[in-house]
Amino acid sequence: MDEKIIIENVCQEKGVKILDNISAKVYDGEIFSIFGPSGSGKTTLLRLINRLDEKTSGHIYLDGVDIDEMDVITLRRRVGMVFQLPALLPGKVYQNILFGPGLFDRSKRDDTALALRYLKLVGLDEELLDRDGETLSVGQQQRVSIARALANEPGVILMDEPTSALDLTATLKIEELIKRLNRELKVTIVIVTHNIEQAVRVSDRSMLIVRGRKIEEGKTKDMLKNPKEELTEEFISGHLEEVR
Numbered sequence: 001m002d003e004k005i006i007i008e009n010v011c012q013e014k015g016v017k018i019l020d021n022i023s024a025k026v027y028d029g030e031i032f033s034i035f036g037p038s039g040s041g042k043t044t045l046l047r048l049i050n051r052l053d054e055k056t057s058g059h060i061y062l063d064g065v066d067i068d069e070m071d072v073i074t075l076r077r078r079v080g081m082v083f084q085l086p087a088l089l090p091g092k093v094y095q096n097i098l099f100g101p102g103l104f105d106r107s108k109r110d111d112t113a114l115a116l117r118y119l120k121l122v123g124l125d126e127e128l129l130d131r132d133g134e135t136l137s138v139g140q141q142q143r144v145s146i147a148r149a150l151a152n153e154p155g156v157i158l159m160d161e162p163t164s165a166l167d168l169t170a171t172l173k174i175e176e177l178i179k180r181l182n183r184e185l186k187v188t189i190v191i192v193t194h195n196i197e198q199a200v201r202v203s204d205r206s207m208l209i210v211r212g213r214k215i216e217e218g219k220t221k222d223m224l225k226n227p228k229e230e231l232t233e234e235f236i237s238g239h240l241e242e243v244r
């Protein structure tokens with residue numbers, strides 16, 4: 001499999017060391033999860049991948065190109081982001097979905113057929129297209145956020161705990177959606193979760209980060225069945241909570 005993202009010796013410091021020499025690979029077409037306790041640096045690392053934040057040192061490559069050499073708008077078009085909370089923009093659902101494409105191509109701004117295609121793709125009903133985003137349930141809003149990310153036709157979508165505001169039923173449905181989109185669109189997905197069960201349900205491979213350091217990386221199921229590191233065992237057994 002081709003390498004989609006290469007993370008190479010990445011450090012991040014803001015007075016304190018937040019990420020300490022992280023290296024990892026995400027392969028094309030896989031679902032990769034980053035898990036670890038609260039405060040371990042998961043969100044920070046995710047944000048570095050589409051340059052919502054700057055690294056102190058190290059490199060990140062997308063399809064073999066250093067992301068620091070890329071125009072940031074192009075990078076964000078190719079690497080979409082879904083946040084922990086849906087964060088819809090004020091306005092209609094279709095305006096939200098078309099936000100990204102509209103930035104790049106003005107003719108797409110009112111392209112309701114395009115908006116409808118992505119609305120359906122994330123499993124929402126056509127009648128929601130013209131609704132105000134804020135009138136939707138949180139689960140529906142998260143689907144719209146995913147549709148908005150997909151509408152740019154990115155090669156990668158980064159998701160930061162996308163189900164943390166949802167109950168179990170809605171969580172499982174979003175997980176099914178994530179897997180279906182990965183399968184059907186061949187989009188590479190990097191998902192941050194603090195929940196091991198979620199990592200097992202959705203991801204092919206994973207890495208565990210604790211206190212800004214990578215502890216282990218590998219196939220999710222192998223890692224959990226046969227952890228190589230003591231910290232992985234501790235995390236699996238729930239004994240590793242807040243560590244900072």
Ligand SMILES: Nc1ncnc2c1ncn2[C@@H]1O[C@H](COP(=O)(O)OP(=O)(O)OP(=O)(O)O)[C@@H](O)[C@H]1O
Nearest residue numbers: 014018036037038039040041042043044045194244
């Ligand atoms: N701007 C900043 N200045 C100083 N410290 C920061 C800054 N941003 C994040 N941190 C610290 O970096 C560490 C990692 O934060 P991060 O948000 O990446 O953790 P996380 O693994 O996503 O945690 P959670 O599971 O709670 O979301 C935390 O200790 C946090 O307080």
Ligand SMILES: [Mg+2]
Nearest residue numbers: 042043044160
């Ligand atoms: Mg976080």
